[in-house]
Amino acid sequence: MTCFVERLVPDELWVLFRRVVPPTEVVRPQGGGRRRAGDREVLAAILFVATTGCTWRQLPPVFGPAWPTVYRRFAQWSKARVWARLHRVVLDELGARGELDWSRCAIDSVSNPGGERGPLTGLNPTDRGKLGSKIHLLTDRNGLPLSLGISGANMHDSQGLEPLVRGIPPIRSRRGPRRRRPAKLHADKGYDYDHLCRWLRKRGIAHRIARKGIESSQRLGRHRWVVERAASWLAGCRRLHRRYERKAEHFLAFVGIAAVLICHRRLTRRSETRAQHAQGGRSDARTP
Incomplete structure (x- = not known):
């Protein structure tokens, strides 16, 4: 085991x-009882x-x-929002090691079927009007999720942009102060609204959004594919294939757990790569 x-x-x-886990009281005044798991x-x-x-x-x-x-x-x-705090701690570790790329971020959403009961559900216009929920995510240039959110499936994607950008936590950097603002944000036509463009410019964020009736969203594919790949990574967490949780906070918790696993996988791979390079360097140094 x-x-x-x-x-x-x-x-x-x-x-x-x-x-990040809150402390627990393990002392029983009456004595006895089973050992806490x-x-x-x-x-x-x-x-x-x-x-x-x-x-x-x-x-x-x-x-x-x-x-x-x-x-x-x-x-x-x-x-207690342990999963959100754990996600932020893992992001801090990635930021301190210089693994986060803030030069180009991307935003998108993915719909999940299910959710016949509970808050933050709605009629999905792309799934014959069935009830469901939607996951909104914002990633860095490498596809690592920086900010997450959930809503009903009937909520328009554009309404999730401001909460996601505001929801980016202050993350440690390899050099300098903490950072929580990307240099540029890429999005598809669903986010093409003047008030969103003005809102991003006001905060010093350059935007590259496909314009309705003018250009195709596929032209941004070379920069937006990372967020679509991140959505597929989230789907690797099978609990997110459907919304089984009645409580919205539990569904958001599983989304946060999936984001933690994605970021921690990147953290582990980089650590293993450094260890292999260090071992290779030592072996080369011993070789005449």
């Missing part, structure tokens, strides 16, 4: 998670649900804690 948990929650991710085992179970798309009741017993315990901890952490 230990190897399974460590594979789902690597040591580096666990260290970052401990920085470990946070790392619960986190591994939550990531298993997010990546496989299984229900809470289908959790295998290999993790240790029972599914009601895992769901209860997930609800508590979602209410």
Whole structure:
């Protein structure tokens, strides 16, 4: 079980998670009782649900804690916005290592079916008027999600631009102060509105938005494909294929978990690459 948990929650991710998880009271005045399930085992179970798309009741017993315990901890952490804070911590690590490219950012949205009940659902005009939700995301030039949001499927994409740009947290930089404003923003025709262009210019953000009736959105494909790839990365989190959660904060939590996994994957790959280069350099130095 230990190897399974460590594979789902690597040591580096666990260290970052401990920085944002709220402290818990484990002292029982009356004494006795069962031992509290470990946070790392619960986190591994939550990531298993997010990546496989299984229900809470289908959790295998290999993790240790029972599914009601895992769901209860997930609800508590979602209410405390642990996933958003963890996403920001991972972004800080990427920014400090110079892995974020602010020169060109892209914005888009993706619709999810489901959501027959609960807030932030609406009739999807692209899915025969069925109820669903929409995920809005803004990525850097590499496709790493910087800002996320959810809405009903009937909400127009343009209405998500301002909240997403405002939602970019102040992220550490390799040199200089924290940054939260891209140099340029790319978008398709759904964002072609004068008031949005003025709003971006007022904040010093250059925009490249496909103009309605003038040019094709495909001309921006060489810069916008990164956000479409990020949407496919989010779909790798199978829990997001449909909206199963009645509560909007739980659905947003799974979106945040998917973003954390995407960013942490980039962080891990860069660390492994540096380690390989360092080992190669040492071996070359010993070679006559």
